[in-house]
Amino acid sequence: MYCANNNPLSTESSRKIEKIIDKYSMELMHNHTYLSVISASPVVSKHYGTSNYKTESVSCIALYVIVKHFIPINEEPFPQMLDGIPVDVREGGVQFCGASAEDFYDQVRMGCKITSKFQPQKHGTLGGFVEHPDYGLCACAHVVLNDKLKFALKEKMKVKEKEMEPCALFQPSYDTQEQNQIGRLVEVTYKEGGNGKPGIDLALLKIDKRPPSEGTFPDIQGTTTRIRYDSGKVWGKEGVQPNQQQV
Structure with a gap:
């Protein structure tokens, strides 16, 4: 004023x-x-x-x-x-300028709200982006797994796209016209942990539409996050030392 x-x-x-x-x-x-x-x-x-x-x-x-x-x-x-x-x-009032995880993104970001055709009523967040040697640009999205696929994974530990029914993923929510679709499930890995050994719960989403333009996250309550992951490179388990603070 x-x-x-x-x-x-x-x-x-x-x-x-x-x-x-x-x-x-x-x-x-x-x-x-x-x-x-x-x-x-x-x-x-x-x-x-x-x-x-x-x-x-x-x-x-x-x-x-x-x-x-x-x-x-x-x-x-x-x-x-x-x-x-x-x-x-x-x-008057306050209107946050930044977009939250539940908003529609022209280029998706890590931390965006997602769901799948398997379980459209269930939501989660989009994980980190990786440059997969076989699939290209992918992201982690284990929230998509349904019970049928989980049972199959307990037997085989790893299931690839040709071995499962097609599963489309959406951001921020499922729609029957599939306007919000961003990709499809291409590979899932599941291994129970115990006795000091870590478990694995991983689903790879092949991003076909609205790929990310930068390694940033959605705003949180109107505050812009400063964390960035831009390379998309995968580090092996020996790649990061325990005392290494930055990669």
Whole structure:
């Protein structure tokens, strides 16, 4: 929100208002159901929703609600001042700019929500991408396994695509028109662990559509993750030393 002659908040004003917000934020959020955002602002608005609406260059604490002019039953109006700083109630909210794991991606990412034709009601996350010598670009997706395939795996430990019924995978969810399909299951490996030996539960998904353009992850609650895996190269069990912190 701006006005013709407003200036950014000074460092001094910003820090002062930040301390006030920190002091009252929990109380305000607890007492006001539809309060979604509290922030500092160099502008105060007046006469919202009328023909006389205007903004003035006044440092204030902005409170954002879904709809103005409605006070829920058993709740008090917002305070007009907090420790000498004006309070400006505004209509608005927060919208995260980043895409989450449940969103549709033109180029899929590790950590995206996926499902399969085997079990469309069951969801999981897309694992790491690898450059497989036989299949090309693949990803891990063990969530796709159904009971029939698990029983077969207990007998054989490894089943390849030609030995199982076709299984398409979808991101973020299954659709009968298969618009969300990203690939198919090409190989699965399963081995129970025990007596100090690790188990294996691995399914390889051949990515046929919407391949990744970078080794990044979806945002988490609006926060961009900084972890990246860009090479797609596979390391053998002897490739990474126990004390090696970065690969």
